Amino acid sequence: MKKSPRAFTLIEVMIATVVTTMVAGTVVALIQGFVSALTIQDLRSEAIVRSAGVQSHLGLLSLKTRMCLALSPQRVLLWLPAETLLTSGSGTDAAFDRIDLIEDELHWLEFVQEVDSTWTLIEWTVKDDMVAANDSAVFTVDGAFWDDLFVQLNDAGKLRRSPIASGLAAPELATGIIKMPRFVWQTSDCCQNRSVGVEFAFVAENGNEILQADVRLESALAFFDRHPICSESGS
């Protein structure tokens, strides 16, 4: 006759339960640690990759930009003339004074707040298939004029929206937390300004802890070109 197996005693079961609980507790703590570490890694990876992306984009634009035509904390307008320095001559050339909308000469950079309260850095350019070949604007350093043009073109659906970086937040500055990401520049006088930059932050929640990485990127306008109209306007 087969011998029936002996049952465990209460002590044995209790010890087994305690050991099991301890091991399970350790595993849970380990998993929590992993999740926390992965959250931090995510934030850092995002900060590194997106910063590099924004920096390269800004660097490329600043390399081609000859002047900033409008500067405000949430929107700047970069002028990338289609004419080369050779063809623009002494600046008296009429073509140099005219900004052809079809020639992709205007690039607006804008921080836009999304529904989830995060910010997206967007580049707006004119859709060449939506404007007539002779649509143009006369060169001016009047920021209000360019803001009006932006609104008009945007309302008419003539601007192409290209997101550069999304999920951005307001940076924390030494003077306190500003409410939104912003553009920075050397001087607000477009005729003198030779650099443009951005300040933003990456934020992630890790339990009750908030992880934040602030980034400030700046780029000099390598081929700054002071348009003759600046001298005429006294700037």
Added chain:
Amino acid sequence: MWGSNQLEDFLKIFALDIHILIGYFAKNSVFPCKFAFQSEYIYVKRMLKRAEGIGMRRAMTLIECMVALVILTLSASIMVMAVQGGLAAQEESLSMTLAGTAAESRIAEYLAKSYPTIVVADITEPAGTIKTPSGENFSPSYNKMSRRTVVTASNLTVPDFPGLIVQGYLFNVTVSDSWQGQTRNLVSLQRFRPWTTEEEGAVSP
């Protein structure tokens, strides 16, 4: 009260759960983790085979349980070390990225200046005091970084064009922080700004 078979089954299932959990985390991990995972797998398999031997259902001994726990602990420790190593490396990468932006900011400041206003200089900003071109402090993310800017008058020569000498300034910007009591250079950028005819201000584009 549970019989020995039920408890043994429970322990087997629990061991397999742990084994699956370790396998999940070890899947994309480094080699030592996979090795530890394989060791644990072989050990658990051997235990199960022994327990399910012909005509015999033997419980695991205390020594076997302890060995399993030690293997589990070792595997977990290796994985934690791997994650910690990854975190440290990533923190350093982020520091270097931010240091790069701080150095680039200084370079942009000097490139944006009017040429005649540039002077030879050797400026060191201690940790927590580095400033933006507009004079504001950088955000707390940059607090551990110090920055040194060296501006020297320099002539650029081009090997392929003997006799061509371009006058200008050389900017050296080094951003460093303190790591384990030592100063660690995070980023070092160098840029040359040539003197051009436009700098005289008399020539239009």
